[in-house]
Amino acid sequence: MKAYDIFDNDLKKSVGTLLYYEKSRAFIVELEDWLDEWTAPLMFTGFVKRGIYTVAREESELWVRSRIIPPGRQNIQSILATHKLKEYSEISFLEMSGGRCSQDAIEITPLGSLPEYVTDREKHNLKEAVLCEKALLCFFNDGCMKKINIEKLAESDDSYRHLDNEIIQRSCAVGVGGYSLSFGGALDIPAGVLYEWSQSENITLSDFRAFVVNNILDTTETCRLASCSRQNLAYLVGQEQLHTIRANVKGNLYIKGDVLSMLW
DSSP states (O other), X not given: OEEEXXXXXXXXXXXXXXXXXXXXXXXXXXXXXTOOTTTSOGGGHHHHHTTOOXXXXXXXXXXXXXXXXXXXXXXXHHHHHHTTOSSOOHHHHXXXXXXXXXXXXXXXXXXXXXXXXXXXXXXTXXXXXXXXTTEEEEEETTSOEEEEEHHHHHHHOGGGGGGGOHHHHHTXXXXXXXXXEEEXXXXXXXXXXXXXXXXXXXXXXXXXXXXXXXXXXXXXXXXXXXXXXXXXXXXXXXXXXXXXXXXXXXXXXXXXXXXXXXXX
């Protein structure tokens, strides 16, 4: 993951942090807590007015794309050749321009480490999630665990009304960086919404069994999910990029969330 400071030259101060997950080519914008609708970047004023300072993946990508050459530009191949780029890359154009555009006085610069407000928020990001009958079992980075009734969640927000669809439910997976719970790429529920859910239910033995069935992978399943060979998998384990939860001469066991995080 790469991180960039979002600096406003008119305000003479940082207004946020841009996170870029290289493998999935996904962006997340974290805005500073002190921002209001007058000081926030234009595309994010609506979020700040609603008290939202972590901007979802799709909206973050729209902000990035508004600051760079669009992929559909007529002479895009000539531009790529001039900059010695083999393919269109949002992050390459963003870095070359420093994130500057004519709409505002904002620019970006690389960060060596994440600001404290970003690391504090990431504690509320998802680490694991699994579907258990009509409920979501959610595990967060700070150790918090919640069991959320899907029907009640759908009733709380009309945009989640399709959660009663079994096909959508089966596509449940932790989104990039743990910032959301994603359902087939068609629906993302922010981790913050799940973390703040106040109607958590008791966790049962059947929930634990459902977690084991759905989130514990053997070597073959892990190779399939990570699109790698057994040799590559052994290398990742040896380099401590992936940890086993149980090692055996016939094969190891892994947690699905740990495998997915390698793909971000």
